[in-house]
Amino acid sequence: MQFKVPNTKNWQKLKKIVKSNRCVICCYRLYKTAIYVWDKEEKDCTHVKCFNCLSVYDKDFELTDVGLPRQTGEA
Helix, strand or coil, X not given: CCCCCCCCHHHHHHHHHHHHCECXXXXXXXXXXEEEEEECCCCEEEEEEECCCCCEECCXXXXXXXCCCCCCCCC
């Protein structure tokens, strides 16, 4: 999907988060596993989702939905 307005404040904040942070749950770099979430009502990009564990972060890098890591250990 292509964004029509990529220069909003939310987009710039999320872009910085993706470039410089790792996922809190699975510790993967977000620039490799991030998906930008588009909100139709606001017509803006509002969240970033880690593709590896499906955790969702808002523009302040706070978890909104906790995902499940794919790596499982032995019990």
